[in-house]
Amino acid sequence: MASTQDPYAELRALEREFFRIDDDVVCRIRKLKPRLMEYAKQALDTVFDHLKTNPIVADYFADEDNLAFLTSGMLAHCDRVLSARFDADYYEAVSQMGLRHSKLDYPSFVYTAAYSNMLTSMQQQAARDRQRFSEDDAAALNRVALYDVELAQAAFFQHQIEKVRSLDADMAKVQHLIDRPSAA
Structure with missing residues (x-):
């Protein structure tokens, strides 16, 4: 019987640990989600x-x-991000987003800059909001947002690598046909 456990679960938990996305951050983001969606x-x-x-x-x-x-x-x-449910659906969605970005063939900085500008705008709105947005709230948002952009960019570059490998393989096939001695 095949295991239905996520083979990447341990790696993903380690990634979140590096980003310091703990239970407090998850609870904080979920609580802030309605406000953050308005800012978004x-x-x-x-x-x-x-x-x-x-x-x-x-x-x-x-x-x-x-x-x-x-x-x-x-x-x-x-x-999805602000639900802070780091489950298979989330990881699949962020991977697909990176793949779609890669297929558009714009430089990667376009997406990172757009994400950065969106996050900055959300933070500016939070600073102007009548409701208190604490340093811990801001840190939680930054941690989750940067983790999300990291995953999307990783998928972006993985697709770019796969495209290069595919092109290299096609070039090798063509070169083999060119170099092959012709039958007389």
């Missing part, structure tokens, strides 16, 4: 406005259908 909604507008002005990605973010899709997808991802 507002932050997306400023993030997308910035991206629309950048020549590297402006064409993609100028398309209203793309923006609607991205907004929906980012809010769904924020909902």
Whole structure:
């Protein structure tokens, strides 16, 4: 009988330990989730406005259908991240996000910068909010957000490596056909 246990569970627990994502952080994020989701909604507008002005990605973010899709997808991802349930569904979702980003063929810094700008906007909103946002709240948000972006970027680069390997294998096949002596 095959084991249904996650083979990566121990590694993922170790990763969260390095990011200091403990029970307190998880409880804190879950408690803050309603506020953070409101901040995320507002932050997306400023993030997308910035991206629309950048020549590297402006064409993609100028398309209203793309923006609607991205907004929906980012809010769904924020909902998942801020639920702080580091389960198989979360890890699959963040991996798929990294894969989709890789397929768009924009440089990785585009995604990291967008994430950074969104997080900064959320923190600025929290600082202006009437409700107290403690240092521990800010630290919890940073820990979870940076862990999430780390996982997405790891998936991004894993896909990039796989593309290079595939291209190298194709090149080797073509080279073999070129180098092969022709039958007379």
